[in-house]
Amino acid sequence: MNLLEVERLNRSFGGQPALHDISFTVPKGQRLGIIGRSGAGKSTLLRCLSGLDRPQSGRILLEGEDMAILPEAKLVLLRRRIGLVFQHFNLLNARTIAANVALPLQIAGRPKAERNKRVMELLELVGLADHAGKYPAMLSGGQKQRIGIARALAAHPALLLCDEATSALDPETTQTILALLADINRVLGLTVVFITHEMDVVRSLAQQVLVLEKGRIVSRGKPADILDANQLAAVLPPNLSQTPQDGSHAIVRLTVTTQAVFTPLLHTLEQQCQASFALLHTFPNPEGEGLVDVVVQTDGLSVATMNALQAHACAAEVIGYVPAHS
Numbered sequence: 090m091n092l093l094e095v096e097r098l099n100r101s102f103g104g105q106p107a108l109h110d111i112s113f114t115v116p117k118g119q120r121l122g123i124i125g126r127s128g129a130g131k132s133t134l135l136r137c138l139s140g141l142d143r144p145q146s147g148r149i150l151l152e153g154e155d156m157a158i159l160p161e162a163k164l165v166l167l168r169r170r171i172g173l174v175f176q177h178f179n180l181l182n183a184r185t186i187a188a189n190v191a192l193p194l195q196i197a198g199r200p201k202a203e204r205n206k207r208v209m210e211l212l213e214l215v216g217l218a219d220h221a222g223k224y225p226a227m228l229s230g231g232q233k234q235r236i237g238i239a240r241a242l243a244a245h246p247a248l249l250l251c252d253e254a255t256s257a258l259d260p261e262t263t264q265t266i267l268a269l270l271a272d273i274n275r276v277l278g279l280t281v282v283f284i285t286h287e288m289d290v291v292r293s294l295a296q297q298v299l300v301l302e303k304g305r306i307v308s309r310g311k312p313a314d315i316l317d318a319n320q321l322a323a324v325l326p327p328n329l330s331q332t333p334q335d336g337s338h339a340i341v342r343l344t345v346t347t348q349a350v351f352t353p354l355l356h357t358l359e360q361q362c363q364a365s366f367a368l369l370h371t372f373p374n375p376e377g378e379g380l381v382d383v384v385v386q387t388d389g390l391s392v393a394t395m396n397a398l399q400a401h402a403c404a405a406e407v408i409g410y411v412p413a414h415s
């Protein structure tokens with residue numbers, strides 16, 4: 090069942106489209122990452138999904154209700170089904186940790202006893218039960234984000250929207266926050282949609298990825314496939330063709346073990362295949378630890394060369410062809 094369905098969403102500013110015909114669905118319980126360069130439209134999309142901004146056209150169905158056209162009074166109620174986690178935590182410094190976490194329940198008019206019980210449950214969940222009486226200034230960045238997450242969960246949302254939730258944190262703290270978000274997703278079955286510009290965050294947390302570019306979705310799929318394709322696209326020659334021309338060179342991706350990188354692999358291949366191999370790029374293989382993708386250009390692609398490549402690598406794939414002089 091889909092928790093969220095976005096259909097042909099359009100949002101422009103002063104006639105300039107920031108989102109153009111965006112459509113996607115998020116099944117209940119999924120962790121969806123949205124990535125894209127600066128200005129791609131990530132924040133605009135997240136604001137529309139959170140009901141803080143309205144698109145010019147299109148539908149945003151959350152549990153079947155269209156947020157794009159819902160009257161303000163009803164939208165306020167529907168927004169309680171959404172928890173928001175911010176890059177800079179947005180905690181109120183004059184309130185204690187407990188009072189910060191309780192805020193959404195207070196706004197929703199929940200009784201004090203219920204609020205107190207829920208706050209303690211949530212502080213337990215994020216591992217900060219003994220910090221209830223402290224103030225935000227007494228916490229580290231990672232602890233502040235745990236409180237931000239607890240507050241977002243206070244009103245039992247169906248959807249957690251995270252806006253660059255780990256961008257202000259160091260790499261180690263980032264990992265602990267990502268682990269917490271993954272735990273919450275697993276334990277509570279909560280649907281998580283997050284925007285980020287950090288590839289490692291997508292790799293760790295997302296089950297599905299959407300890539301935005303200039304307000305459009307340009308690719309979608311599993312993180313390994315998307316990141317792999319993105320990294321490759323960035324290093325491939327622009328004049329790559331899918332068919333060989335007379336005398337063209339082949340571009341081949343080899344997946345090898347990290348140990349193989351420290352052997353004279355290309356030299357061995359050159360000797361064995363009587364062909365030249367130029368190294369274009371190496372990057373970690375997205376499928377697994379200990380594997381490296383090596384992109385090479387060769388002037389001697391043949392059945393015998395492919396056999397030799399396959400014998401030395403875990404996988405070998407021809408990506409395309411370029412003219413000999415590139």
Ligand SMILES: Nc1ncnc2c1ncn2[C@@H]1O[C@H](COP(=O)(O)OP(=O)(O)OP(=O)(O)O)[C@@H](O)[C@H]1O
Binds near residue numbers: 103106107125129133
């Ligand atoms: N309130 C606004 N008024 C005018 N233009 C806006 C407004 N908000 C966003 N835009 C424009 O819409 C486009 C998308 O911006 P958006 O902030 O959504 O991108 P982003 O992917 O979140 O970028 P970043 O990663 O830098 O935050 C940009 O061209 C931006 O200038």
